[in-house]
Amino acid sequence: MTSEPSFDAYLLPEEHEAVREAVREVCDAKVAPNAAEADETGEFPKASYEALKAADFHAPHIPEEYGGAGADALATAIVIEEVARACAASSLIPAVNKLGTMPLLLAASDELKRRYLPPVARGEAMFSYCLSEPEAGSDAASMLTRAVPDGDHYVLNGVKRWITNAGVSEYYTVFAVTDPAARSRGISAFVVEKSDPGISFGAPEKKLGIKGSPTREVYLDNVRIPADRMIGDPGTGFGTAMKTLDHTRVTIAAQALGIAQGALDYARGYVRQRRQFGKAVAEFQGVQFMLADMGMKLEAARQLTYAAAGKSERGDADLTYFGAAAKCFASDAAMEITTDAVQLLGGYGYTRDYPVERMMRDAKITQIYEGTNQVQRIVMARQLLKD
Amino acid sequence: MNIVVLVKQVPDSGADRSLRPDDNTVDRGSAGNVINEMDEYAIEEALKVREAHGGEVTVLTMGPDRASESIRKALSMGPDRAVHVLDDALHGSCAVATSKVLAAALGRLGADLVICGAESTDGRVQVLPHMIAERLGVAALTGARRLAVDGATLTVERQTEEGYEVVTASTPAVVSVWDTINEPRYPSFKGIMAAKKKPVQTLSLADLGIAGSEVGFDGATSTVLEHTRRPPRSGGTKVTDEGSGGVRLVEFLATEKFV
Numbered sequence: 001m002t003s004e005p006s007f008d009a010y011l012l013p014e015e016h017e018a019v020r021e022a023v024r025e026v027c028d029a030k031v032a033p034n035a036a037e038a039d040e041t042g043e044f045p046k047a048s049y050e051a052l053k054a055a056d057f058h059a060p061h062i063p064e065e066y067g068g069a070g071a072d073a074l075a076t077a078i079v080i081e082e083v084a085r086a087c088a089a090s091s092l093i094p095a096v097n098k099l100g101t102m103p104l105l106l107a108a109s110d111e112l113k114r115r116y117l118p119p120v121a122r123g124e125a126m127f128s129y130c131l132s133e134p135e136a137g138s139d140a141a142s143m144l145t146r147a148v149p150d151g152d153h154y155v156l157n158g159v160k161r162w163i164t165n166a167g168v169s170e171y172y173t174v175f176a177v178t179d180p181a182a183r184s185r186g187i188s189a190f191v192v193e194k195s196d197p198g199i200s201f202g203a204p205e206k207k208l209g210i211k212g213s214p215t216r217e218v219y220l221d222n223v224r225i226p227a228d229r230m231i232g233d234p235g236t237g238f239g240t241a242m243k244t245l246d247h248t249r250v251t252i253a254a255q256a257l258g259i260a261q262g263a264l265d266y267a268r269g270y271v272r273q274r275r276q277f278g279k280a281v282a283e284f285q286g287v288q289f290m291l292a293d294m295g296m297k298l299e300a301a302r303q304l305t306y307a308a309a310g311k312s313e314r315g316d317a318d319l320t321y322f323g324a325a326a327k328c329f330a331s332d333a334a335m336e337i338t339t340d341a342v343q344l345l346g347g348y349g350y351t352r353d354y355p356v357e358r359m360m361r362d363a364k365i366t367q368i369y370e371g372t373n374q375v376q377r378i379v380m381a382r383q384l385l386k387d
Numbered sequence: 388m389n390i391v392v393l394v395k396q397v398p399d400s401g402a403d404r405s406l407r408p409d410d411n412t413v414d415r416g417s418a419g420n421v422i423n424e425m426d427e428y429a430i431e432e433a434l435k436v437r438e439a440h441g442g443e444v445t446v447l448t449m450g451p452d453r454a455s456e457s458i459r460k461a462l463s464m465g466p467d468r469a470v471h472v473l474d475d476a477l478h479g480s481c482a483v484a485t486s487k488v489l490a491a492a493l494g495r496l497g498a499d500l501v502i503c504g505a506e507s508t509d510g511r512v513q514v515l516p517h518m519i520a521e522r523l524g525v526a527a528l529t530g531a532r533r534l535a536v537d538g539a540t541l542t543v544e545r546q547t548e549e550g551y552e553v554v555t556a557s558t559p560a561v562v563s564v565w566d567t568i569n570e571p572r573y574p575s576f577k578g579i580m581a582a583k584k585k586p587v588q589t590l591s592l593a594d595l596g597i598a599g600s601e602v603g604f605d606g607a608t609s610t611v612l613e614h615t616r617r618p619p620r621s622g623g624t625k626v627t628d629e630g631s632g633g634v635r636l637v638e639f640l641a642t643e644k645f646v
Contacts, residue, residue: 054573069576
C-alpha cells in the first residue's frame with residue numbers, strides 16, 4: 001500500500017476544519033475568558049453570546065432560507081464542541097437554540113418557521129425546549145400540562161421543569177396534552193412566547209455545573225395562544241419530541257467532547273510544567289498511562305459522535321441508535337476524562353484557581369439531560385432487539 | 388473604491404520557526420502557516436473602508452501553492468476576490484524582487500488604495516510598502532494607527548515612538564498599518580461558506596511580463612550566506628537578598644534603563 005493523500009474516507013471536509021479553527025479562535029479570545037466568572041456568579045455570559053452572534057455561531061443550524069448560516073449537523077456539532085471546550089455553559093446557546101427549534105424544523109408549517117426562525121438566526125431571540133415536568137422526567141409521556149381548545153385558540157396550563165435558558169429565551173417549544181385519553185398520542189407541541197400573558201419563571205435552580213446557563217421552571221397559567229402556533233398536527237407532539245432528541249443527543253455528545261477536550265488540553269499542559277522528584281510529572285509512566293487513556297476515550301467518543309452527526313444530517317434510519325450511543329458514550333467518557341484531569345492536577349485540580357474542577361462539574365450534566373444514560377441504554381437495547 | 392490588500396502567508400510566530408539548511412530560506416514545512424498577523428488588521432481596515440465608501444476588496448498574495456489556505460482564510464473574513472501570484476521561479480526572492488512582482492500585479496488590478504501590514508513576522512524588514520509605492524509612483528502612508536478616507540483624500544495617523552504624525556495624500560496610495568488601527572473580525576460561519584465560492588485568480592510571472600531571472604535566487608539583490616540558531620537563553624542574574632537586595636534590584640533596573 002502506498003500513501004494516497006486523496007483518500008478522504010474518514011477525513012473531515014476542509015470547510016469543517018475551517019469552521020473548527022474559526023470557532024476556536026473566537027472562543028479562545030472571547031468566550032474562555034468569561035467561563036470562570038459565569039461559573040462563579042451564575043450569570044448568563046452575555047459577552048460570550050455577543051461574540052458567538054458576531055460570527056454566526058449562536059444558532060448555526062438554522063437553514064439559509066430562514067436567514068441562518070445553514071450549518072449541517074456535523075458542522076453544528078463542531079461548533080458546539082469548540083464552544084464547550086472553552087465554556088460548557090456557553091455551548092448551551094447553540095445547543096439549546098437547536099433543541100428548541102428542531103421541533104419546528106421537523107414538523108412545523110412553513111408559515112410558523114418563517115415567523116420564528118429568522119429572529120433566532122439574527123440572534124434576537126433564543127429558543128428553549130419545554131418537555132420535562134416535576135412528575136414527568138424519563139417518563140415524559142406522563143406529563144400533566146394541558147392545552148384546551150377555546151375557539152381558534154388554545155389555553156395552556158401546567159408546570160415545566162429543568163428548562164435551560166428559561167427567562168433568557170424569547171420563544172419556547174411547549175409540549176402539552178390535548179387528548180388525555182390517547183396518552184402519548186394525545187400530546188401536541190406549541191410555540192409559546194415569553195411575552196404571552198400568563199407565562200412566568202421559577203427561581204434559578206442551584207446547580208452543580210453549567211451555572212452560567214440559567215435553568216428554571218416555566219409556569220403556564222391560562223396562557224391563551226392562537227391555534228396556528230401548534231407545531232404539526234394535534235397528537236403528533238410526543239413523536240416530534242422524540243425525533244428532536246434523536247438529533248440533539250448528537251449535540252450533547254459534542255458538548256461532552258468539548259468539555260473533555262478542554263480538560264485534557266489543560267492537564268497536558270500542566271503535567272509538562274509541574275515538576276516533582278526533579279522532573280516533569282509527565283515523565284512518570286503512571287501519568288502517561290492516564291493521559292493515553294483519556295486521549296483514547298476522547299477520540300473514540302469523537303468518531304462515534306461525528307458518525308452520528310452524519311446520520312442526523314442524512315436522516316438515516318439508525319439515527320435513534322447512534323444518537324443514543326454517541327450521547328451515552330461521549331458523556332461517560334467526558335465524566336471519566338474530566339475526573340482524571342482533576343486527579344492529574346492533584347490538590348490544585350481540586351481548587352477553583354484551576355478550570356478542571358469546573359469542567360468535571362459541567363461534565364456531569366451530560367450524563368443526565370436529554371435522557372439519562374440509563375434511558376439511552378434502554379433506547380439502544382430496544383433498537384438492538386427490535387427485529 | 389477599488390481596494391487591494393496585500394496578504395502574506397508566514398510560519399506561525401507562536402511555534403518554533405527555522406530556516407532551511409539547504410538554501411537559507413524560511414522553512415514553510417516545519418511550522419503551521421498562518422496569515423501574517425499585521426495583514427489581518429489590513430484586511431479589517433479594507434473591509435471598513437468598503438463598508439463606509441463602497442467598492443471592492445481584492446486580496447493579493449505572492450507565495451507557494453499552500454498560500455491558498457491563507458487566501459481562503461482571508462476571503463472568509465469578507466473580501467470579494469483574490470489574486471495569487473504563483474510561480475516556482477519566485478522561490479528565494481528578495482524584497483526588491485518581491486516588490487517588482489507585487490507592483491506588476493497591482494498595475495493590472497488598478498487599485499485606488501493598497502493596504503498592507505506594516506511588517507511581516509518572518510522578514511520584519513518593513514520596506515515593502517515603500518518599495519511598492521515607489522514602483523507605482525504613488526504616495527506611501529506607512530505605519531498607520533488610524534486611516535480616514537474622504538473622497539480621494541486619505542488622512543493617516545502615522546505611529547511613531549513618541550506619538551503620531553498626521554499625513555495626508557490623495558489616492559492612489561499605499562497604506563501600511565499597525566495592530567493599533569482596529570480589531571480584526573473573526574471569520575463567521577457564513578463567511579467561511581461564502582469564501583468557497585469567491586473567485587481566486589492565479590497569475591504566473593509570464594502573465595505579469597516578468598522573466599524568471601529577475602526574481603528568485605537569480606535576481607536577488609542580497610544573499611543569505613549562512614545562518615545559526617539563536618543561542619539558548621542564559622541563566623540571568625540572581626540577586627540573593629542579604630539586606631541589600633532592594634538596592635541591588637534598583638541598580639539592575641537602572642542599568643537596564645527600566646527606571
